[in-house]
Amino acid sequence: MFDFLCKVKEHPHVTDDYMLIQLHAGKLAEQARPGQFVHIRIPGLEKTSLRRPFSIYNSEDGILSILYKAVGRGTEVMQSLQPDSELQVIGPLGNGFPLDGSGEPLLVAGGYGVAPLYFLATRLNRKGVLLVGGRTAEDILAIDKFKELGWRVVVATNDGSMGEKGFVTVPLLRELESCKAAGKEVEMFSCGPDAMLKAVGEMAIKSNSKAWLSLDKHMVCGVGACLACVQKLHKPDGSTWIGRVCSDGPIFEAGEIVW
Amino acid sequence: MSEVDLSVNLGGIKMNNPVTVASGTFGYGREYADLVDITQLGAVTVKGIRLEPWGGNDLPRHVEVPGGMVNAIGLQGPGVDGFVNEYMPFLLEKGVPVIVNIWGTSLEEYAEVAARLSDVEGICGLELNISCPNVKEGGNAFGTDPKTVAKLVASVRAATKLPLMPKLAPNVSDIKPFVRAAQESGADAISLINTIPAMVIDIESRTPVLSNKVGGLSGSAIHPVAVKLVWEAAQAATVPILAMGGIVAAEQAIEFMIAGATSVAVGTANFIDPSTSIAVINGIQDYLERHEMKSATELTGSIILNK
Ligand SMILES: Cc1cc2nc3c(=O)[nH]c(=O)nc-3n(C[C@H](O)[C@H](O)[C@H](O)COP(=O)(O)OP(=O)(O)OC[C@H]3O[C@@H](n4cnc5c(N)ncnc54)[C@H](O)[C@@H]3O)c2cc1C
Ligand SMILES: Cc1cc2nc3c(=O)[nH]c(=O)nc-3n(C[C@H](O)[C@H](O)[C@H](O)COP(=O)(O)O)c2cc1C
Ligand code: FES
Numbered sequence: 001m002f003d004f005l006c007k008v009k010e011h012p013h014v015t016d017d018y019m020l021i022q023l024h025a026g027k028l029a030e031q032a033r034p035g036q037f038v039h040i041r042i043p044g045l046e047k048t049s050l051r052r053p054f055s056i057y058n059s060e061d062g063i064l065s066i067l068y069k070a071v072g073r074g075t076e077v078m079q080s081l082q083p084d085s086e087l088q089v090i091g092p093l094g095n096g097f098p099l100d101g102s103g104e105p106l107l108v109a110g111g112y113g114v115a116p117l118y119f120l121a122t123r124l125n126r127k128g129v130l131l132v133g134g135r136t137a138e139d140i141l142a143i144d145k146f147k148e149l150g151w152r153v154v155v156a157t158n159d160g161s162m163g164e165k166g167f168v169t170v171p172l173l174r175e176l177e178s179c180k181a182a183g184k185e186v187e188m189f190s191c192g193p194d195a196m197l198k199a200v201g202e203m204a205i206k207s208n209s210k211a212w213l214s215l216d217k218h219m220v221c222g223v224g225a226c227l228a229c230v231q232k233l234h235k236p237d238g239s240t241w242i243g244r245v246c247s248d249g250p251i252f253e254a255g256e257i258v259w
Numbered sequence: 260m261s262e263v264d265l266s267v268n269l270g271g272i273k274m275n276n277p278v279t280v281a282s283g284t285f286g287y288g289r290e291y292a293d294l295v296d297i298t299q300l301g302a303v304t305v306k307g308i309r310l311e312p313w314g315g316n317d318l319p320r321h322v323e324v325p326g327g328m329v330n331a332i333g334l335q336g337p338g339v340d341g342f343v344n345e346y347m348p349f350l351l352e353k354g355v356p357v358i359v360n361i362w363g364t365s366l367e368e369y370a371e372v373a374a375r376l377s378d379v380e381g382i383c384g385l386e387l388n389i390s391c392p393n394v395k396e397g398g399n400a401f402g403t404d405p406k407t408v409a410k411l412v413a414s415v416r417a418a419t420k421l422p423l424m425p426k427l428a429p430n431v432s433d434i435k436p437f438v439r440a441a442q443e444s445g446a447d448a449i450s451l452i453n454t455i456p457a458m459v460i461d462i463e464s465r466t467p468v469l470s471n472k473v474g475g476l477s478g479s480a481i482h483p484v485a486v487k488l489v490w491e492a493a494q495a496a497t498v499p500i501l502a503m504g505g506i507v508a509a510e511q512a513i514e515f516m517i518a519g520a521t522s523v524a525v526g527t528a529n530f531i532d533p534s535t536s537i538a539v540i541n542g543i544q545d546y547l548e549r550h551e552m553k554s555a556t557e558l559t560g561s562i563i564l565n566k
Contacts, residue, residue, distance in 0.1 A: 001293040048479045225286030
């Protein structure tokens with residue numbers, strides 16, 4: 001974990017809403033693992049503003065990138081950052097996805113949830129399927145990048161403007177069933193809205209497979225010190241405990257989470 | 260090397276410099292150990308603990324506001340045994356003085372926590388949290404009446420020889436009776452301020468943002484309030500003061516010391532810039548050199564009222 005002063009390399013729009021910020025992040029980028037995140041102090045906000053957490057979308061040759069959307073004060077100001085401007089970044093933070101599993105990987109993404117899953121796809125030792133959902137075609141990001149890596153991509157949108165119409169859990173169920181019919185084990189990895197994660201988790205538990213879910217909680221410290229981001233979790237012995245999403249997570253196995 | 264002596268004695272807590280971190284904003288030290296050389300701190304003050312593990316409040320537990328944040332964590336913690344077994348070994352190995360912030364829901368619980376921590380190697384003092392706005396029982400319930408403060412401090416005093424430092428609530432009409440009650444009952448130092456009771460409402464849904472409905476305001480916004488309270492407390496205090504509230508740089512720490520504080524704690528600023536506490540230590544040293552003072556203690560209470 002470092003608190004690193006990063007310089008912006010490039011900062012293009014990837015869609016009308018989403019921007020990609022690339023940062024010169026040195027050893028922070030080198031140590032980053034899929035599923036981890038960074039905690040950013042946004043220059044331009046008041047100095048007393050809290051940091052904002054963002055998943056690592058990619059890390060290559062010391063360049064760390066983040067795929068994000070403006071949703072409020074901080075991300076709006078962030079959008080105007082120019083190349084060569086500097087920002088303080090703490091990271092890499094959190095536990096990250098396990099990379100040493102087996103079984104057909106099914107990645108299930110909603111919105112910017114595709115970000116950590118892309119980094120995962122670049123580092124997993126096997127290829128599989130990306131299932132990505134959104135409200136409209138505008139919310140479907142980075143699918144060409146997955147295809148370039150040799151992943152199959154299935155899209156679902158609520159309004160049917162891209163891929164099939166409906167929730168992404170519908171094609172997910174289909175994939176699960178076809179894997180089952182073929183006698184293939186699966187391992188799911190998911191990031192997106194809570195309702196989606198919960199549905200993915202339930203399907204995993206029902207089908208006796210593992211699902212690694214990346215939770216999104218509002219954070220203050222990002223390092224496990226303040227207890228603002230907690231989640232109730234099951235222990236193997238059946239009792240429960242209160243974990244910190246920032247430092248015990250953000251990735252938890254579906255069976256651990258007490259919804 | 261500079262000749263300036265930064266060391267202070269906070270009611271028996273010997274610190275190499277006047278700077279610690281505020282309880283609840285630095286975990287148990289190790290969470291920040293990759294980012295901050297915690298051995299440089301005058302002391303590490305850990306998150307509040309009670310006898311048994313405690314779960315705290317539901318989410319949301321915090322909200323950002325201009326100049327700071329409002330929190331209602333609700334004193335989640337591992338209890339005495341959890342703290343001693345899981346967290347103390349790391350701090351002991353680092354060799355940094357540890358101040359433990361304690362709370363309970365009865366006088367007996369405070370006393371028992373204090374007794375149980377008394378012989379734990381590495382603990383150099385206890386901060387009694389009698390001012391947390393975020394738990395229904397305990398915390399603030401003990402901090403808003405000087406008679407209760409006196410009783411509480413006396414019963415903890417009887418249970419431990421460790422330096423005792425009650426942490427006073429800011430939301431009282433006059434701080435001085437609380438200072439007197441604490442020191443007359445055996446407190447070795449006074450700490451202030453805790454967060455200021457506060458509330459944020461979401462105007463679209465018309466519901467309180469925090470699940471606990473109310474919380475405590477911390478950060479830059481509360482600094483001038485804290486300076487006034489520290490200055491007033493200093494007028495009644497015969498024991499040293501640990502001051503906190505909105506320190507973001509050395510300037511606010513120096514201001515507290517001029518108002519009468521012996522030591523200072525960096526709180527919310529740790530979340531935004533973890534290097535703040537170290538920058539505060541260096542900034543105090545620079546200030547002392549620039550003003551040709553030989554020791555940090557010279558700064559304490561050096562306020563000039565009639566120019
Ligand atoms: C582990 C993690 C990874 C994330 N990865 C991404 C990503 O890759 N791309 C992306 O676009 N967004 C991501 N987010 C969400 C991102 O943190 C928020 O969009 C951002 O904090 C909003 O800040 P704001 O000032 O624009 O919004 P405001 O609503 O003005 O923020 C007010 C406060 O609420 C917090 N907040 C608001 N929305 C969220 C949210 N959804 N999650 C956490 N905190 C929030 C802010 O941090 C801030 O403290 C991630 C969140 C987490 C917890
Ligand atoms: C998230 C958070 C948790 C806190 N937890 C505690 C606690 O456990 N015990 C305590 O006495 N004070 C607690 N405090 C209060 C701080 O120690 C400090 O008194 C207060 O935040 C004012 O300082 P600041 O403005 O520098 O943050 C907490 C404050 C914050 C922001
Ligand atoms: S954000 Fe502070 S503990 Fe997770």
